Amino acid sequence: MAVVLLLLAGCGSGSGSDSTTATDAGAAAGPAHEGGNAAPEERQGGTGAATDTRVDQRSIIYTGSLQVKVDDVAAAARRAAATATRAGGFVGADQRRSSDADAVAELQLRVPADRFYAVVEELADLGVQQQREINTQDVTEESIDLDARITSQRARVESARRLLERASSISDLVTLENELGRREADLASLEAKKRRLTDLTALSAVTVTLVGPDASIAEEKNEIGFLVGLRGGWKVFLTSMTVLLTVLGAVLPWLLVLGVPLGVLWWLRRRHGKRRPEATPVAPLVTTPPPAAAPPPEGGAPTPVPHTRSSS
Template sequence: MTTRTRAAGVLTAFTMTVFLAACSSGASDGGGDASSEAMNDLSAGDSGGATSREFAAAEDATSSLSESGSGSAPASGSGAKVATTPQMERAVIFSGTVSLSSKDVTETRQEVQRIVDAQGGDVTEENTETDEDGDTSYSRFVIRVPSAKFSAAMSALEAVDGVVASNRGSEDVTTQVIDNDVRVRAQEASLKRVELLLAEATSLKNLIWIESQLTTRQAELDSLKSQQSWLTDQTSLSTITVDISAKHTKAVEKKKDDPAGFLTGLSGGMKALSGTLLALATVLGALLPFAVLALVIGLPAWLVVRRRRATPAQAETPTA
């Protein structure tokens, strides 16, 4: 091998080494260039202003950078562990109603309160009504107890004296909870990317467009978080409604047997006499108007008839 051939080989190896080093350096700096180029395209006020297509491209570029920066290469080789997805717990909304009837509503209310305290629950709503005498006639409770103790609380309430009706219900919202959590995380990540673009915006048109996107996505995130809070509250605490109404009983008076004897007979005779006199008084009262009418009409008629009979008798008497 000649000296010229050796020199050509060394030059070729040196050239390849420099080329590979340049490629590696370009790959490591590619993320920053992509973000800068995307932001420059978005901020180009002289080229027609920001558009929805440019905004989407810039957001995708920023999203790719954040994912590549935060992510890590998967482990390879025989010693790598396979990642497993944790099992999601079921999210269930429990609800129940219990109707009670009691002679003493106040005492039953106290017993229900003891059950609620024993199960670690709270009374969130109460409505009480009283009768004319001031006694409690109706009471309604809305109880919130931990979902883990829902069954125990319902069994304790169903064991109270005077249960009229009882009902239990449940609704599985696991899918809704998972979907809502995923949407909240995605919206939070999107909001962070928009805030990053807003900080780098230089054009007024781009600034206005990004701020409108920021407002819209913040409102969507607030709505999703409100739904998330409601689902968390309903699945962690169960709702039980308790109605207590007063039981009305008719008092039946038993007749006492009076002992037989003189006093009993005297009492019976007095009652019979008073009944007879009452009947006679009733008859006299009924006939009295007719008697007055007969007296008013009959007395003048009787006087006229008597005068007529006396006149012929005086006429037949002889004169001396």
């Protein structure tokens, strides 16, 4: 068990990086030479091999966009789709607006990289070209790095599988199965990135916008001046009034249902308050002094007067 875990630690120490450990390198050497397929590392790097810098050997992603004014947007869209199909590509997306003279159609085309510029020229000939933008991204180094990492990760997966076959206990089996699953997941992620990169380099993306004769998307973009500002302000004013009237229309039913009864109740309450009689003022209390003591009868004792405590 200790030997297996030691080998596993040596194999897994470099699983998150591009370098390969001695154990994984030895495991990768066997399958690579047995199948006669050890060329990837020899072609991609090393002291005796240099990366091919020719344009036709590099991985380049082409993306382009152009805007063309045409007389018939629907017919021009069909021709654009046919151009992509003839070049070996396809239509990835198709968005259209109305069918009048101000119609607009936007097509996203995927065409082979070697036919990219030819397709762009054919699309520009559909009418009057108004805009064109072409971008390129060289991903040669990224592609080579992915190839090296995939080869290294495959070697790690094979190494973990061989260790799994020699597992002698349940704990070793569980540990090696978890490690193998993690390595296979990393390999699948790298292969998915490679497929995505290959798809972007093999099929270039071209976005063509076809506008009718009355559409003026490109012409109004850079207009400045007093009249342009006045036209923009008038549009904003109309939009604001439309929003205000919309809100008023939404609130008006609630005002009729709740506002009218509440207004009537308020008016009745105010009218009832005006008719209420004024309160009669209360006269102040007048305290009378206590009666004086009656004189005592002759020969008798005086009549006592009850003593009252005055409140302060």
